[in-house]
Structure formats: C-alpha cells, structure tokens
Amino acid sequence: MNGRGLSHDGTIAREGALEKVPAAFLPVVDAARAHIAETFGSTRLHSAYLYGSIPRGTATPGVSDLDLQLALHDGPTAADRADAEAIEAALDRAFPQIKGVGILLSSTRVLLSELERHDAGFFIACLCTPLLGPDLAAHLPRYRPTALLARETNGDLALVLPRWRARAAEATTNADREILGRSVGRRLVRTGFTLVMPRWGGWTSDLDESAELFGRYYPERVEQMRVAASTGRATSADPAALGTLIDDLGPWLAAEYTAVHGRKAPRP
Structure with a gap:
C-alpha cells in the first residue's frame, strides 16, 4: 500500500486486517465471532466483517466502538434484527474497552447488486475485514478513487x-x-x-x-x-x-x- 491508500496497481487497498486489531480488542473480536456464529449459524449467515478503527488498528480503549457487518443469505427479518441487538447489548456489557456496538444487516443479493456496486460493494471490498465465512470481495471489482x-x-x-x-x-x-x-x-x-x-x-x-x-x-x-x-x-x-x-x-x-x-x- 502506498501513502495514499492505494495498491501498486492504483486501486484502493483494503484498509483493515485481523492482524492490525490492537491487543486490548482481541477478546472483543473473539467474543463477537462466537456470538455471531452461535446466533445466526450457517443457515442464516453467509459471512461477517469488522470495519472501523478496530480492524484499522487505530482504536482507543474506552472510546472506540465495535462495528460489524453481517451478510445474510436472505434479507434481514425482524427476528434477525432482534438477535443482532441482543449481541450488541451482550458485547457492550461484557467489554469496557468498547463504547458501543453496531451491527449492520444486509443480504448478499443487495451487497453484490449492480445498484450497490459502488457503495455497499465498495464498503465490503475495501472498508470491511473478513471475520467469518467466505469473503464477498472475491465477487467484486477493484476500485479506484473516481x-x-x-x-x-x-x-x-x-x-x-x-x-x-x-x-x-x-x-x-x-x-x-x-x-x-x-x-x-x-x-x-x-x-x-x-x-x-x-x-x-x-x-x-x-x-x-x-x-x-x-x-x-x-x-x-x-x-x-x-x-x-x-x-x-x-x-x-x-x-x-x-x-x-x-x-x-x-x-x-x-x-x-x-x-x-x-x-x-x-x-x-
């Protein structure tokens, strides 16, 4: 990656990685992974991602929040949203090093749609770090700052x-x-x-x-x-x-x- 966040070919590099997660937040990420896998399972969940300061390695304990994107096989239901809110509350209670938790829910169809190619698709491919399941970025293009x-x-x-x-x-x-x-x-x-x-x-x-x-x-x-x-x-x-x-x-x-x-x- 160069100084402008680009790969050697001039496309925008993915900005986060699990290796960049600060030590203080590793237990949070592990717990999030376990909660998501247990709650949604492979029947509902296609993949899960981290985004924000934690996977970028710039998070501050007690100040930063935990941001997650879940890609579901089908569109999110009211039950899915209730499950996500329960995970948010459980993680927020358990870990004082985070100031809050936010979980976004989307279907893989929407995330890979042509309409979302340069918004939600870009978000997944460049701003999200894979946490669980197959990476949707494999089905998305490389992006340039256009x-x-x-x-x-x-x-x-x-x-x-x-x-x-x-x-x-x-x-x-x-x-x-x-x-x-x-x-x-x-x-x-x-x-x-x-x-x-x-x-x-x-x-x-x-x-x-x-x-x-x-x-x-x-x-x-x-x-x-x-x-x-x-x-x-x-x-x-x-x-x-x-x-x-x-x-x-x-x-x-x-x-x-x-x-x-x-x-x-x-x-x-």
Missing part, C-alpha cells in the same frame, strides 16, 4: 439533513447529542473527503487527515470541517457546534457535492 465512487458513496447527503434536524430538535440529553454528533461529524468529514477524493487520487478513513485533505481544496471551510472531525470523535456534544454543522456546513456540502459529482442513484 467521481463515480464519490457520487455513489456520499451523493445523498441532502436526504440525510432533514433527519438530522429532526433528531437534533428531539435531543434532550447530552448522551442524545453525543450520539447524533458522532454520526453527523463522521458523515460530514467522509463526505467532504470523497468530494475531493478524485482530485487527490487516494483513499483514507482517518477523520483528521480527511479534514485536512478537504481543506486543501476548500480552505474557506476547513475550520468547520475540523470541528466536524472533532465532533465525530467527541464524548460530548456542543449544541451550538452541532447546529452549525447541520444547518450551515451540511447544506453547503450537499449542494457542492451535487454540483461536482451529481446525485447518488435512488434507492428503493
């Missing part, structure tokens, strides 16, 4: 903004604002990065690096993007900063993204 990838990964920010505003209006506790702030901050930084990704010609998931790379092309907005990066990691949320991100940076970024890359293909 405008198509930018459009299909983050070209729907405008659709998210109304939901953020509604959640911000309903947030009554610091915990509510922290959860929202981390989601808002991370999404804005990643959108800002993919806006400039084709011009920079590489890939990174590091929030601070993403903010600074964005700032090379949009220096007038870099301070707001630095606030977004900080908010994406924060253990508390400043309501004023959160409001600025949602009501100022967010709408500007959505409009600029559409102007540069176009809108993401509509999903059902």
Whole structure:
C-alpha cells in the first residue's frame, strides 16, 4: 500500500486486517465471532466483517466502538434484527474497552447488486475485514478513487439533513447529542473527503487527515470541517457546534457535492 491508500496497481487497498486489531480488542473480536456464529449459524449467515478503527488498528480503549457487518443469505427479518441487538447489548456489557456496538444487516443479493456496486460493494471490498465465512470481495471489482465512487458513496447527503434536524430538535440529553454528533461529524468529514477524493487520487478513513485533505481544496471551510472531525470523535456534544454543522456546513456540502459529482442513484 502506498501513502495514499492505494495498491501498486492504483486501486484502493483494503484498509483493515485481523492482524492490525490492537491487543486490548482481541477478546472483543473473539467474543463477537462466537456470538455471531452461535446466533445466526450457517443457515442464516453467509459471512461477517469488522470495519472501523478496530480492524484499522487505530482504536482507543474506552472510546472506540465495535462495528460489524453481517451478510445474510436472505434479507434481514425482524427476528434477525432482534438477535443482532441482543449481541450488541451482550458485547457492550461484557467489554469496557468498547463504547458501543453496531451491527449492520444486509443480504448478499443487495451487497453484490449492480445498484450497490459502488457503495455497499465498495464498503465490503475495501472498508470491511473478513471475520467469518467466505469473503464477498472475491465477487467484486477493484476500485479506484473516481467521481463515480464519490457520487455513489456520499451523493445523498441532502436526504440525510432533514433527519438530522429532526433528531437534533428531539435531543434532550447530552448522551442524545453525543450520539447524533458522532454520526453527523463522521458523515460530514467522509463526505467532504470523497468530494475531493478524485482530485487527490487516494483513499483514507482517518477523520483528521480527511479534514485536512478537504481543506486543501476548500480552505474557506476547513475550520468547520475540523470541528466536524472533532465532533465525530467527541464524548460530548456542543449544541451550538452541532447546529452549525447541520444547518450551515451540511447544506453547503450537499449542494457542492451535487454540483461536482451529481446525485447518488435512488434507492428503493
């Protein structure tokens, strides 16, 4: 991998590996693997993946969360979602080194579909680390930092903004604002990065690096993007900063993204 997250052929390298998992999180990963195998079994589960800071090797005990993607043979049911929530709760209770657990559920049909080729497919092939079962990346292409990838990964920010505003209006506790702030901050930084990704010609998931790379092309907005990066990691949320991100940076970024890359293909 070169300094821009690319393989020798110029395609985006898979960013995580089980060998990169910090020692403090190895028991968490082992327990997650056991819970998933026991709960879903081979009849429901095709494969399971880690993503985020733990497989990238950058996780901080007591601060980082555990992120998992499950690929099911069929579309997820209400029972599947209940089982996933039970696993999330069990792992969160058992391991103080994680701040929370998130499990995404998708069918292999959706993950390998043409519609998701440059969004969920890219996510599996480049941002996810295999944990259980056969790797779906074997059925997906190699990806390059193109405008198509930018459009299909983050070209729907405008659709998210109304939901953020509604959640911000309903947030009554610091915990509510922290959860929202981390989601808002991370999404804005990643959108800002993919806006400039084709011009920079590489890939990174590091929030601070993403903010600074964005700032090379949009220096007038870099301070707001630095606030977004900080908010994406924060253990508390400043309501004023959160409001600025949602009501100022967010709408500007959505409009600029559409102007540069176009809108993401509509999903059902």
